Amino acid sequence: MKAARTLGAALLGVSLAAMGAVMATAQEGSPFAPRMVINGQTVTNFEMEQRMLFLRALRAPGDPEKEALKALMRDRLGAQAAKDLGISVTAEQVKEGMEEFAARANLNAEQFTQALAQEGIAPETFRDFVSNGLLWREVVRSKFGQQIRISEAQIDRALAENAKTPQVQVLLSELIIPVQGDAVSPVLDQARAIKAETGSEASFASAARQYSAAPSAGRGGRLDWIPITNLPPAIVQKVLTLSPGEVSDPIVVPQAVVLFQLNGISDLESTMPAQVEVEYAQFALPPNLDPATIRQQADDCGDLYPLARGLPAEQLRVTKQMMGAVPQDIGLELAKLDPGESVLRNRGGYNELLMLCLRTGIPEADPAAAEIPVTTEESEAAEDKPAVDREALRNQLGNQQLTALAEAFMEELRSEAIIEER
Structure with missing residues (x-):
């Protein structure tokens, strides 16, 4: 009898443990279960899924899962930095930011939100995206805005460097996998698996012949030399981070997922247009x-x-x-x-x-360079300079410095943070 009670207790313990495991598994799959915890701040599965849908709707390049995870981590770190500095944004500022962002698609905020809803994206996802972007911009301005001072000598040096900037060309191989309808996820998984198995030019060429739908498939995906200015800017950012022989993360484009392998990079003597x-x-x-x-x-x-x-x-x-x-x-x-x-x-x-x-x-300055004003250092010699848009170049140089400081600060926040991925 005692043995029976002991066995029953043991079975009950096993049953409870199994039930606990099932409940834990179910919780992990819940939309509001933690996907990542940053300094005690939770990023949920729902937020991850929403950000991935948002990035796809914007046709953002790269692996949506990796990019969403990185962006949400930056959002949390930026929001915490804003709180530490006593920085906040008002509802009116967020509304204006949403209108400004929607205007890039020739829509107002309400129309843009409705278009996102058709892609399964909740209104708060768009609102939080804009709000976090505004918070980070204010953090950067508060910490570094007064440090940015561009002298006339710096402008002169930049003009001289721009005059002799070489044109960069890249030698790439491509592998393009078509997407049927909205079935992006299985194609992304396939592209990730292909990347994991391609460690050389020969293996990438073999995979391109087998899987790529591009006309270059018969050549193992090999392309001719391409000036980087001919490529979409978002693709250039991905390609120029690669080392020779390295394969990019999957890049989602309309109706396809693309992998690139960098085979070579070269500078020419001719100048590169802006x-x-x-x-x-x-x-x-x-x-x-x-x-x-x-x-x-x-x-x-x-x-x-x-x-x-x-x-x-x-x-x-x-x-x-x-x-x-x-x-x-x-x-x-x-x-x-x-x-x-x-x-x-x-x-x-x-x-x-x-x-x-x-x-x-x-050959003109980046118009986005005027978005953040910077402190200037005037000199009497400036009046004698040639009639070029020196103020636009000043702002461009200031933004480059500000971006570098902002990225260094974000990396500092990330290195000091306690980050747990689930």
Whole structure:
């Protein structure tokens, strides 16, 4: 009898332990279970999922899970720094920030929020994104704004350096995996697995031949040398962090996930334009037109107009944009083309001929450089300087210094933080 009671107690203990394990597992899968804890501040699974959806809606490059985790960590650290400094933002400031951000998509905040809702993104996700960005900006201004002083001599040196800046070219291999509908997650998992298994140029080339849907697949994904100014700026940021032979994290672009391998990097003697403007044509081919015939007959964008005669106007679109505004999937294709060259793209229900009409380098200062004012050091000699936009360059240099100080401070916060990933 005693043995039976002992056995019963043991079984009860095992049952309770098993039940506890099941409950713990269920809690881990809960939307509001911790995904990461930073100095005691929790980031939930729900926040992670929402930020990933938000980044995808913005067509942000990189691995959405890694980028979301990094961004939420920075948000928490920045918010804690703001609290320590007694910095806050008002509801009116957040509202204005939301309107400003939405205006980049030619929408107001309400329209932008509604568009995000169609992607499954809650209104508070957008609000928190803007609020945390404003908080961090105020932290940076408070700590470092008065330290930024750009002299006339610094401007002179920058002008001299800009005049002899070499044009950087990269030698890349690409692997492009199509995404069917909204099924991004399984393609991301596949891309991560491919990256983990490709440790050399030969293995990446083999994977590209097997998995890539790009025309370069037959060459093992190998591309010709490409000036970095021809690439979308967000892609450049990812590529230039790679070492030769290294493979990038998966980059999500419209209807595809992309891996790049950096095979080489080179400087040329010619100067590199600050910005690049492209003009390109998108010709939605009707079923009765043979793509090969069209490509043979069209040597430049002007040749497409007679071929489109009698078709609805929307089937042939010619667009002129700064490279930074071009959709990333289109920008990646244009980067590989010279003016007059084209590529055929399968758009699901139809074929599209994408042709580069013109690419123009524009040597001008970054317009975003004027966003944060900096303290200036005037000199009498400034009146005798050439008629260049020295104030824009001053602000650009100030922002570069401010960004460097901000990143160093964020790294300091991260190194001192207690961070636990679940």
